[in-house]
Amino acid sequence: MRWEELDQQPCSLARTLAVIGDRWSLLILRDCFLGIRRFDQFEDRLGITRHILADRLKKLVEHDVLRKVPYQERPRREEYRLTDKGLELHPVLMAMVHWGDRHMADERGAPVRHIHKGCGQAMTPVTVCSECGEPVNARDIRVEAGPGWESAGVLPHSS
Amino acid sequence: MRWEELDQQPCSLARTLAVIGDRWSLLILRDCFLGIRRFDQFEDRLGITRHILADRLKKLVEHDVLRKVPYQERPRREEYRLTDKGLELHPVLMAMVHWGDRHMADERGAPVRHIHKGCGQAMTPVTVCSECGEPVNARDIRVEAGPGWESAGVLPHSS
DNA sequence: GATAGTTGGTTCCTTTATGGAACTTGTCAA
């Protein structure tokens, strides 16, 4: 499978990876969630080369995850902001950060804390079932073919 | 920043990406969660080249996300299974699949349904606060420096 | 009015990673 074919797969994970599944896109998005908006800020913080940064920002704009917003005219300058579609990637980032905190942190502990404005406490993300509200983990879920399924593969067993 | 330096960063997202942040690792893990365990099954389903597959499996084993379990002797054959650390990546995968279902699905809808064994219903993952149990989204969270922070960057503002 | 600085890129060339196909190793079965 070539990289460009990814978003044609009947798999939402593959299609998501077509947008954010490379080295840099998630680090760019992390910085977006921290309030970074301008080309040179991304460059400074990430240590990414300029043409790869330009390419990734362009791709994220094409996928409607970021949008360019002018902040001055003459010379025209634009900054990059998360769209609603981009903001909805927050659970993905939170889940990854939480896993990193648990399994990849050094002796000093988690680098950042997430404060829930609603209750004012340092929180970790918990994934719950949309229907019953109970926490779910891998073993609580059974997978079955949905409406968009085409038999381009077979579910080997319902884990 | 080089790829190998990623896991030295004081950022749990970067460290997580050092493990699962490449083209193939998440697709391999998707298949692991579907019950795939053997080298040739991964190869058939993913269309990945053999030496990249071997490399990624090795890396995932080194990071204790998968482990090799012998299933026959003479000739010795081993399969790959998720460790507990690997199983804890489930929320990451669920969040990505859910985002793909919402934003990247074609007209036929989501390719797979996730049934919560606990309540028997088709569910979507909802991220809630570990402290108060309320659903959280990007705008509900304020970020502050935690114990593992070192000033290798500055939080630009508390989004 | 020439020179330098700022922002947001692009171009060119080198290094690294990936794709594709063939080869290897240990074993069993015909």
Add this chain to the structure above:
DNA sequence: TTGACAAGTTCCATAAAGGAACCAACTATC
């Protein structure tokens, strides 16, 4: 003794990323 199977490894061609320099449209300074 030939063939098949599972799980890799090796070799070479192509694609992607790193690094540095250059460009364009202004503004500010000397």
